[in-house]
Amino acid sequence: MQDALKQKILDHDRLVPRYTSYPTAPHFQPNFPESEYRDWLSTPLAQRERSLYIHIPFCTKMCYYCGCHTHITQKQERVVDYVDTLVAEAALVAGTLPPGTTISHLHFGGGSPTILEPAAFSRMMDRLRKTFIIDSNTRIEMEADPRHMGEARIATYAKNGVSRISLGVQDFDHNVLQAVNRPQPFYLSLEAVSLCRAYDIECINFDLMYGLPGQTVETIRNTCETALLLKPNRIAFFGYAHVPWMKKHMGMLQEDTLPDSSQRYDLFMAGRQIFLDAGYAPVGIDHFVKPSDSMNQALVNHTLRRNFQGYTTDNAPALIGLGASSIGAFPQGYAQNTADLKLYAQKVAEGRLPVSRGARCGRDDAIFASVIQELMCYLRADLQAFENRFSLPAGFFDESLARLAPLAADGLVEIDGKVVRIAPDCEQIARIAAHAFDQYAATQGQAARHSRAI
Ligand SMILES: C[S@@+](CC[C@H](N)C(=O)[O-])C[C@H]1O[C@@H](n2cnc3c(N)ncnc32)[C@H](O)[C@@H]1O
Ligand code: SF4
Numbered sequence: 001m002q003d004a005l006k007q008k009i010l011d012h013d014r015l016v017p018r019y020t021s022y023p024t025a026p027h028f029q030p031n032f033p034e035s036e037y038r039d040w041l042s043t044p045l046a047q048r049e050r051s052l053y054i055h056i057p058f059c060t061k062m063c064y065y066c067g068c069h070t071h072i073t074q075k076q077e078r079v080v081d082y083v084d085t086l087v088a089e090a091a092l093v094a095g096t097l098p099p100g101t102t103i104s105h106l107h108f109g110g111g112s113p114t115i116l117e118p119a120a121f122s123r124m125m126d127r128l129r130k131t132f133i134i135d136s137n138t139r140i141e142m143e144a145d146p147r148h149m150g151e152a153r154i155a156t157y158a159k160n161g162v163s164r165i166s167l168g169v170q171d172f173d174h175n176v177l178q179a180v181n182r183p184q185p186f187y188l189s190l191e192a193v194s195l196c197r198a199y200d201i202e203c204i205n206f207d208l209m210y211g212l213p214g215q216t217v218e219t220i221r222n223t224c225e226t227a228l229l230l231k232p233n234r235i236a237f238f239g240y241a242h243v244p245w246m247k248k249h250m251g252m253l254q255e256d257t258l259p260d261s262s263q264r265y266d267l268f269m270a271g272r273q274i275f276l277d278a279g280y281a282p283v284g285i286d287h288f289v290k291p292s293d294s295m296n297q298a299l300v301n302h303t304l305r306r307n308f309q310g311y312t313t314d315n316a317p318a319l320i321g322l323g324a325s326s327i328g329a330f331p332q333g334y335a336q337n338t339a340d341l342k343l344y345a346q347k348v349a350e351g352r353l354p355v356s357r358g359a360r361c362g363r364d365d366a367i368f369a370s371v372i373q374e375l376m377c378y379l380r381a382d383l384q385a386f387e388n389r390f391s392l393p394a395g396f397f398d399e400s401l402a403r404l405a406p407l408a409a410d411g412l413v414e415i416d417g418k419v420v421r422i423a424p425d426c427e428q429i430a431r432i433a434a435h436a437f438d439q440y441a442a443t444q445g446q447a448a449r450h451s452r453a454i
Contacts, residue, residue, distance in 0.1 A: 010261050012406070013453055023361070037335045056108060059115065063181055082324075114148050115145075140164075215263075216263075237268070281296045324341050336357040367386065379422040384417070
């Protein structure tokens with residue numbers, strides 16, 4: 001039975017986006033006008049909260065699987081110079097926001113924000129607090145590399161109000177870590193978790209990955225069971241997205257050591273079972289959280305969202321991206337800063353917002369984005385509710401439903417009237433189901449930018 005289901009899922013596997021936005025990033029247009037971005041920033045919205053995403057694109061060593069925008073450096077001055085530019089960009093952005101705008105969420109991502117030495121991190125926070133309204137209501141979270149944590153850093157994060165740390169654990173198996181150029185002994189994660197708890201950083205997320213070279217069901221079981229010993233509040237269990245045509249360093253991984261689709265499925269299901277048996281609640285396609293965690297509450301209360309950082313409880317009406325390559329999400333569309341560090345610094349020095357690409361979202365985009373978000377978060381979408389909400393004619397989703405028919409015929413998606421549901425144990429098919437609602441899906445050449453769903 002389980003084998004038949006697996007085979008059907010594998011039969012439908014293909015290259016599809018991860019749907020952290022819609023339209024997805026490959027559909028953003030180049031040369032996006034700065035004046036339009038400025039308008040988006042300055043538009044008052046019903047809520048005065050905004051979210052900030054701050055990108056620190058530096059690491060000390062390249063992980064061969066890495067799909068993030070990052071640069072390798074050992075020079076702290078280089079990172080500090082970049083942060084100076086980032087704070088200058090923050091001032092430019094803050095100058096455009098409606099008066100009284102507050103920051104509800106502040107997320108540091110990368111690269112590795114933990115590369116910044118403690119004093120430099122505190123200086124950056126002081127300057128950001130002078131630039132934006134960041135107060136005790138602001139939820140501050142950061143992505144952290146266990147290889148550069150340590151007490152001084154963690155104490156600094158706690159002092160600066162960081163309340164959620166997302167640790168890049170990836171795997172605990174020595175051989176797997178060796179193969180991806182990321183030696184990271186267990187004690188580093190243990191120490192990081194213990195120190196975070198000692199300093200009252202209450203929410204600890206682990207990033208784990210499946211699909212890495214040399215992983216087997218046995219090694220992934222060990223990794224997942226070891227992870228549970230440290231009692232993370234949340235686990236993100238990411239499928240390795242192998243796109244060597246976009247990220248040259250992925251070519252360092254020997255293709256014949258990478259698990260194939262069938263093995264990837266087994267790896268995911270093995271980890272998933274361990275998390276479910278341990279009482280974690282599944283969220284979306286790849287998250288597992290303690291039932292008491294705010295992300296599970298958001299799932300229950302139907303306030304969960306998906307953005308570039310994955311699943312989030314953040315419900316601000318706009319997300320502002322700061323730093324090279326950062327993407328902001330607004331009711332009007334998406335705006336992405338240039339990823340070119342030189343150009344980024346040059347534009348900011350000239351007093352210009354460093355936006356380079358973007359996508360305006362029309363009414364159809366908003367409709368399909370809402371359905372895709374619903375499917376990716378809740379693995380279910382009531383199309384009648386969307387027809388009512390957007391006053392759509394009956395039959396508006398007929399083409400999408402027709403595209404879902406093969407998945408429904410194989411029992412991977414259930415269609416009951418206008419309710420579309422991902423079948424039990426089939427969450428890995430959600431990206432493929434979402435693709436049926438993607439109006440850009442047919443655009444020539446875009447599939448090549450994505451990774452396989454399974
Ligand atoms: C910016 S990194 C996290 C912080 C820090 N740089 C680290 O690695 O410890 C974000 C996460 O993305 C995930 N990731 C990176 N490259 C990926 C890829 N190609 N496919 C899937 N997940 C990936 C990893 O789990 C990683 O922890
Ligand atoms: S996974 Fe994290 S530490 Fe590794 S290169 Fe990517 S951003 Fe840097």
